[in-house]
Amino acid sequence: MTVVLKKPQKSARKPKGDGHLRRGEILEAAEKIFIAEGYSGATIRKIADAVGVSSTALYMHFRDKDQILMEISNDAIERLLALNTQIAAQPVDPVARVRLMLEAYMTFALDNPNTYQLVFCSTGEHISQDKISDLLSLGDRCFEKFSEPVHQIAAQGRLRSGSAVEAAEVLWAGCHGLVSLLITKPSRGWSSSEGLMKVMLDGLLHGLVSD
Structure with missing residues (x-):
């Protein structure tokens, strides 16, 4: 019923654009990292890496975790x-x-x-x-x-x-x-x-x- 999660792999950097899709990707990646590493262990950097964007790009969608x-x-x-x-x-x-x-x-x-x-x-x-x-x-x-x-x-x-x-x-x-x-x-x-x-x-x- 649940997913056994390994350490999130850093995704290749993605091209700009498709902001509406990117926001959904960020939420999905954040869910997995929150479960795998706990809220305190999750960082914006880890979430950004999992999605394949820079931390700066992630902050364009969300101000913080x-x-x-x-x-x-x-x-x-x-x-x-x-x-x-x-x-x-x-x-x-x-x-x-x-x-x-x-x-x-x-x-x-x-x-x-x-x-x-x-x-x-x-x-x-x-x-x-x-x-x-x-x-x-x-x-x-x-x-x-x-x-x-x-x-x-x-x-x-x-x-x-x-x-x-x-x-x-x-x-x-x-x-x-x-x-x-x-x-x-x-x-x-x-x-x-x-x-x-x-x-x-x-x-x-x-x-x-x-x-």
Whole structure:
């Protein structure tokens, strides 16, 4: 599920132009270096070398590695918020809506393991408080959108245990735990991710929600 990363190789210098493509290359390279060497071990020089540009050229796109990390994080959470918003608009039972949202969340994690580790498995302590406030607000919006159908289930009197907030937190925590292990412990010899996701959702939803 995850990529075993070696020391980034220095790429050949690339021609000028294609700025929109270059920005995406920088973000992709930075993700890999952040995971391989940690945030403190990653430097603008290493990221620039991996992309094949000079540090000066990289600074034309990003002022520092904080901005790179914030853009990676914002993009990931915005994508999840868009998925939740799309699913929330579907005319289905709230239990089915919760399941679809959690399936989309876990699929996103497994399809984007480096991004997921960086955004959802790190402490965020290296990001200054003034910069992280907008990110936390976006994350709260994403969780609130996911929580809406859980509150609907609670309003119908179908929760077996706990409050709507507690149920939403447990549902998210269970799925987060599963995908985190699949990503960070790939040598464990897990069963298929599809099967594990189904069992996780069956267990959580049947345990928390009455028919």
